[in-house]
Amino acid sequence: MTGSMHGKSEISLTGNDDAVSVHGKSKSSPTDNGPAVSVHGKSMSSLTGNGPAVSVLGISGSPHRHGNTETLLDSFLDGAKDVGAEVAKVVIKNLIYRTCQGCNACHKDGVCILTDDFTPLFEKILSVDVLVLASPIYSMGITAELKSLVDRAQPLWARKFVLKNLYFDYDHIQSHKGLFISTAGQSWDNVFDGAFPIVNAFFSDMGFEYYDNVIANKMDEYGGINGHPSALDDAFATGQKVVRVVKKIKKERASKKEADESVQTPPVVE
Numbered sequence: 001m002t003g004s005m006h007g008k009s010e011i012s013l014t015g016n017d018d019a020v021s022v023h024g025k026s027k028s029s030p031t032d033n034g035p036a037v038s039v040h041g042k043s044m045s046s047l048t049g050n051g052p053a054v055s056v057l058g059i060s061g062s063p064h065r066h067g068n069t070e071t072l073l074d075s076f077l078d079g080a081k082d083v084g085a086e087v088a089k090v091v092i093k094n095l096i097y098r099t100c101q102g103c104n105a106c107h108k109d110g111v112c113i114l115t116d117d118f119t120p121l122f123e124k125i126l127s128v129d130v131l132v133l134a135s136p137i138y139s140m141g142i143t144a145e146l147k148s149l150v151d152r153a154q155p156l157w158a159r160k161f162v163l164k165n166l167y168f169d170y171d172h173i174q175s176h177k178g179l180f181i182s183t184a185g186q187s188w189d190n191v192f193d194g195a196f197p198i199v200n201a202f203f204s205d206m207g208f209e210y211y212d213n214v215i216a217n218k219m220d221e222y223g224g225i226n227g228h229p230s231a232l233d234d235a236f237a238t239g240q241k242v243v244r245v246v247k248k249i250k251k252e253r254a255s256k257k258e259a260d261e262s263v264q265t266p267p268v269v270e
C-alpha cells in the first residue's frame, strides 16, 4: 500500500488549531539551516528566566480534531506551560506524509528515502526534552496516524541496532521523558495494553525514558472526556510534574558542571 496524504502542508506547532510551519516555511524546504523550530516566535532553546528551559512536544495522532484525546493532550500541555515549559503541538492529521515503504534502504545508511512533513518532525522530536504521544484506542491499538509516525522511525532503529552509529547514553535518556496519552470508549481495564509496547519501542528508538501514561477509558459511559471526573486534572498535573522533574535534573547537572569546572580551573598566579 502506498502512503496516505492528509490535509494541509503545514506542521501545526502551536497550542492552537493550525499552522505555524516549520522554519516558517512550507514543507518544501525541509533542509533549511535556520533555527530548529520557532514557537510563538521563540527558539525552543531559549531560556524562560525561570530555571533551565524545558521544551515539550505533544503529537496528536487522533484524526478527530479537538476530540477526547486531543483535549486531554491540551490539558497536559497547559499544565506544562503553567510551570514555564515551552510547548508545541503537532497534529499528524494536518501533515502530508507517506507511510514506511519497507524498502530497508535505511538499514544501509540510516536515512529514509522519503522526504515529507515527517522529516522535520523527527528533527524536532530529537530536539525536545519531553515528548508526548497521544492517540485514542482504535481497534485495540493506536491510530493509523500515530502508527505511521512510529513506522517511519525505522531509520533511527536501524542506526541503533543495524549500523550501530547512534547511541543515547544514560544521562540523555534520564533527562528525556516520554509520555503516552490515550482515551478509549470501553470500560475494559486492559483496553490500552495493545498500545503500550508500540509507544515503548518508539520512545526507546528516540532516546526517551517512557515516563508515564495519562489514560482514560469509559469515554462512552462518561459521554466524552469532559464528563470524566478526573482525567483532565490528572493530565494538567502530570504536565506540571514532568516539567518540574526535567527542570530539576537540568539544574542539578548545570550546578555539577559548574562545580567540576571550578575545581579544574587552576588558580591565577600573579
Ligand SMILES: Cc1cc2nc3c(=O)[nH]c(=O)nc-3n(C[C@H](O)[C@H](O)[C@H](O)COP(=O)(O)O)c2cc1C
Pocket (backbone or CB within 6 Å): 062, 063, 064, 066, 067, 068, 069, 070, 136, 137, 138, 139, 140, 141, 183, 184, 185, 186, 187, 191, 219
Ligand atoms: C475506528 C474506531 C475504533 C475504535 N476502537 C475502540 C476499541 O477497540 N476499544 C475502545 O475502547 N474504544 C474504541 N473506540 C472508541 C474511541 O477509542 C474513543 O471514542 C476515543 O475516546 C476517541 O477519541 P477521539 O475523540 O480523540 O477520537 C474506537 C473508535 C473508533 C472511531
